[in-house]
Amino acid sequence: MDRGRYQRLVGKLIYLSHLRPDIAIAVRIISQFMHAPKTTYLEAVMRILRYLKSSPGKGLYFSKHGHLSVEAFIDADWVGSVTDRRSTFGYLTFVGGNLVTWRSKKQNVVTRSSADVEFRAMV
Incomplete structure (x- = not known):
């Protein structure tokens, strides 16, 4: 298994989780295994990527509420x-x-x- 590929993918998912809180928990769990990834963890990363591909347009939406509290x-x-x-x-x-x-x-x-x-x- 290519550890560098796993780390790059998880790093990108960590960055993306700031706009997609729906994947935050899963990304937090898979990021715990960055130093010793296994094939099952890479399968979990691929599952998250398939989820992201199937749900475009989801994420944080900023709207105007008329206040800045x-x-x-x-x-x-x-x-x-x-x-x-x-x-x-x-x-x-x-x-x-x-x-x-x-x-x-x-x-x-x-x-x-x-x-x-x-x-x-x-x-």
């Missing part, structure tokens, strides 16, 4: 990943009612409580 939302889960027991947090930022930034990230350490997860997410 900024809203932000944050959330975290505790021990959300079954494989390594790490928590995940995420945030969304809206400007004028339009989603402009978002992110989800797995914590670097295993936390012992949901309050610890929320604190780490805010930091």
Whole structure:
């Protein structure tokens, strides 16, 4: 299996996931295996590419709402990943009612409580 090809494809999907939040979770999962990809992971990448090909025109749409207020939302889960027991947090930022930034990230350490997860997410 060509590791460089896998890394290039996943890198492009990471970039595309900023405009296509519907593929974000799948891309996050396949990007965890960039250093040691297997054939099954490449098959998952190809499945995502087939999905993208079958659903053109989907993605973020920016519309005019007549205001420029900024809203932000944050959330975290505790021990959300079954494989390594790490928590995940995420945030969304809206400007004028339009989603402009978002992110989800797995914590670097295993936390012992949901309050610890929320604190780490805010930091």
